[in-house]
Amino acid sequence: MKTLVLVAHPNLEQSKVNKAWMNRLEQEENVTVHNLYSIYPNFEIDVEQEQQLLLEHDRIVLQFPFYWYSSPALLKQWQDAVLTYGFAYGSTGTKLQGKEFMLAISSGGAAEAYQAGGYNHYSMSELTRPFQATANLCGMHFLPSFLLQGVMTLTEEKVQHSAEALAAYVTNPSLRADQ
DSSP states (O other): OOEEEEEOOTTGGGOSHHHHHHHHHTTOTTEEEEEHHHHOTTOOOOHHHHHHHHHTOSEEEEEEEOBTTBOOHHHHHHHHHHSOBTTTBSTTOOTTTTOEEEEEEEESSOGGGSSTTSTTSSOHHHHTHHHHHHHHHTTOEEOOOEEEEOGGGOOHHHHHHHHHHHHHHHTOTTOOTTO
């Protein structure tokens, strides 16, 4: 299985978690790490290249820090530009059908903050529902997200442990419940 990891962090050099995740995933044999902010600093996305990358991979992972209850701006722009009618959805938009889709998200807020009665009032599953809907529209299988929450207080050891856990999770061929 070939996996594409789209990393979307606007300040990756200052990131402890997403930078460690990216560096660890780059060591995996069948994983292509694609750093969107590095490739598209001016937000000018090469749609054909991005669609070709999607076609070449079986599992698509969006890796990002949770910003204002969603993804950073470039990842949203990437979705708008790349996941087009006739390619990703619509009567002839079947190119992504059957592919696996997952999220790898870091958040500053602790897990307890993301639940009913918590600081943010909603669970991460509820807040990431638009990504699930996107996967459904494109005919992809939405896999359970990899979440690391409360990152502001993590030790370097816990960050490295999370990078190992993410690599194991992203490359696990048996995540699909329907297989």
